[in-house]
Amino acid sequence: MGILWQDLRYGLRMLAKVPGFTAVAVLSLTLGIGANTTIFTLVKAIFLQSIPVKDPGRVVLLYSNVVSRKGPPQEYLNTPYPNAMDYREKTNVFSGSSVAIPALVNLVVSGKQMQLFCDLVNANFFDVLGVHPVIGRGFSPEEDAAPSPVVMLSYSLWNKQFGADRNVLGRTIQLDQIDYTVVGVAPLDFQNIGSLGSPDVWIPISMRDEALKGLERTYLYDRSALLASMVARLKPGVTLAQAQNAVHALGSELEKEYPKNNGGRNEMVVPITDTSIPPQLHRVFARAGALMMGIVGLVLLIACANIANLLLARGTQRQREIGVRLALGASRRRLVRQLLTESLLIGVVAGALGIFCAYWGRSLVLSFLPDRLPNLDFSLDGRVLLYTIGLTLAATVLFGLVPALQVSRTDRIAALQNRASGPTGSARWYGLRGVLVMIQVALSLVALVSAGLFIHSLRNAEAINPGFEVKHELVMLVNLSAEHYAQPQAEAFYQDVVARLNQLPIVAGASIADNLPLNAGLQRTTFTDGVDTTDPRNGKLTPVESVEPGFFATAGITLLQGRDFNASDDANNAMVAVVNGAAARTFWPGQDPIGKHLHFLEQTWVVTVVGEVKTVKRATLGESPQPIVYWPLKQHYGPMVVLYVRTKGDPMKAIPSVRNTVRSLIPHVPLLRVETVGQDLADSLTAPRVGAELLGVFSLLALLLAAIGTYGVMSYSVSQRTHEIGIRIALGAHPRDILRLIIRQGLQLVLVGLILGIGASLALTRFMSALLFEVSATDPITFTVVAVLLTIVALLACYIPARRAMRTDPMVALRHE
DSSP: OHHHHHHHHHHHHHHHHOHHHHHHHHHHHHHHHHHHHHHHHHHHHHHSOOOSSSSGGGEEEEEEEEOOTTSOOEEEEOBOHHHHHHHHHHOSSEEEEEEEEEEEEEEEETTEEEEEEEEEEOTTHHHHHTOOOSEEOOOOHHHHHSOOOEEEEOHHHHHHHHTTOGGGTTOEEEETTEEEEEEEEOOTTOOOOGGGOOOSEEEEGGGHHHHOOHHHHHTTTOTTOOOBEEEEEEOTTOOHHHHHHHHHHHHHHHHHHSHHHHTTEEEEEEEGGGOSSOGGGHHHHHHHHHHHHHHHHHHHHHHHHHHHHHHHHHHHHTHHHHHHHHHTTOOHHHHHHHHHHHHHHHHHHHHHHHHHHHHHHHHHHHHHSOTTSOOOOOOOOHHHHHHHHHHHHHHHHHHHHHHHHHHTTOOHHHHHTTOOOSOOGGGGGGSHHHHHHHHHHHHHHHHHHHHHHHHHHHHHHHHOOOSSOOTTEEEEEEEGGGGTOOHHHHHHHHHHHHHHHHTSTTEEEEEEESSOTTOOOOEEEEEETTSOTTSGGGSEEEEEEEEOTTHHHHHTOOEEEEOOOOTTOSTTSOOEEEEEHHHHHHHSTTSOOTTOEEEETTOOOOEEEEEEEOOOOSSOTTOOOOOOEEEETTTSOOSEEEEEEEESSOHHHHHHHHHHHHHHHOTTSOEEEEEEHHHHHHHHTHHHHHHHHHHHHHHHHHHHHHHHHHHHHHHHHHHHTHHHHHHHHHTTOOHHHHHHHHHHHHHHHHHHHHHHHHHHHHHHGGGGGGGOSSOOTTOHHHHHHHHHHHHHHHHHHHHHHHHHHHTOOHHHHHTOO
16 A cells, blocks of 8 residues: 555656646546546436336336238337236236326316326236335225226426425316316336336226227227237246246237237237337437447547557656666566556546536537436436446556556666667657557547538438428417317317418418327228238238318328318218328329228228328338328317418417417317427437537547647657758758658558548448438548548648748757757
């Protein structure tokens, strides 16, 4: 311990003697560690968030998967409610299981209405998850067996709307005009429950007939309707594989028993810990996270290469000191330990500063993110601290060990004579310091190419035409089920509100649909004429959307042929549909879809196609063309609709007058998601935008560090060659010749680094292809622009020392040692 303390004191004195060297080294490493800690905080919040249930490793969710003969299998879907009940009652691998059905309900508090997310669950739901109310109780078996209007509140709702009043127990609140008695409040941390989300309230599933409305109520008992989730806890001793086998076996039995509904359908068992990210998006998120961690890892490697170069230069200046210590009997091992102690001091200071840098960086990252994100944990907790400590130690060994070994090999005789033992002339460029510069350039090119591809991808995504109106469109969600509107009453409202909105001077058109833009919505298994409609595998699961007449013109969707819906397309007349171009090509390739028929699973409908519209983006901007079937809303009624309003000017300016008009007709129904389509589109690009911005920041940081490293090596080499340069000038060399010599030899290093970096980028960017919009991972424009930019920066880094060299006084240089 005494020797270690001695090494620490000596290291501090040596670093204090060279404040410039110490500051540059600490700053470089701080930037590298800070960038890595910032991104790890983001990755931790998304990938490493804990699920707030007891022993989460024993809790699983069930997902439905469907195999079709007309497309790839679909996985991680919800489960039909009757199937979920069968899995709950007929499997023996779970100690407990519960069904959860999501719904939207309206809460009335002090005369004010708000829409809440609600889950209808079995009485043992909280017991399965191992969660106990912070006050009150959960649901009883009796409340599960018979309709019981009781409710459990989330902690957030209890705190915000009821002031965390413990007397809320026993209080009656109104949900969708039904009085519910509050029996409990969930714990504070009971949110972000994997795919179960963060409901505001829970009510017994026995209230399903009262709480569900519209399509959810109509199709609740339909084995083809994917409306429910199911959570279960494994019995002690039962493995995940055993549970999967048991569930799959029952799924096969259900397929045989109900072939018309369950043909090609079975169930997947997924640990709840794997659902903090939607399982169907896990691969994309994992690639994005790995890419981000990889880029900041490159920043740290470049910073380590910089410090290693500084330590090598510092070691050359300390050759006489090291030679004396060797001559006095110090072992090489002792010298390496002392030099590593100095590196550790740099690392410790940089690690501490990196935490502060990450605190600022976290705020910067959060400013990039939208407000609608779930409540993620971005705190700098113990896991972040341990990561930073481990990263600091690893970086210390990385940048400190090789220079320590190199410097400790000093020839003691040459050192005592104060003469450098390294090579001279251009051979020096390909020594260790030159190799480090090549590595820095290569790593910088990889980082810049990655950022360039993401920026190019974002520009492409922003330029994608979604197929519908964006600049002059606003939407609002209207849920008439809260007021228990009957279909005739709702249809009267639809007609009246469209007529009144069309009278506003700023409105160019208005209509209604049952789905928001870029929202997946409802899907139905769809068949064409001539196939067996009793086997779901013969159909294709296809998105469907119910719309009012005039919707296509209002939404800016081009009618290609046929006709739009009209007022006579109602429940009393033949069923009709409009398909998009992708559906026409999928169902009737090379044929005219007008007059063709569609059939749907579990229905006797014969639906005639009366029109074809242009294909629009359905769920994401990056999707391939997806088939969509549009229905008349009068033939497929739903109480929850989206009002589309096309304006003659800025849609933001139209929001007050549109809102007031709608509010005058339905004063007690809350209007939700009142926004422009442009805002909705911008929100859909949040992930690529954040990725491009972060990668851009970190790649520029990598470029800056690489430029500093290149400048440092060039500057040091010029100082080491002062004597040689003086001789060249004395023998008649022109200053421009010296300039060209230094720049040429510097660019040799850069050129090798560029070649290495291009090779590495071509190998690594293929990993990014799934994350890019309409741009190749080997895009030649991006590679060329990045290579030119890096060359220009490197040229500037070489030019400054070269100018100093060309101004060397030969008389001074000849006397230089």
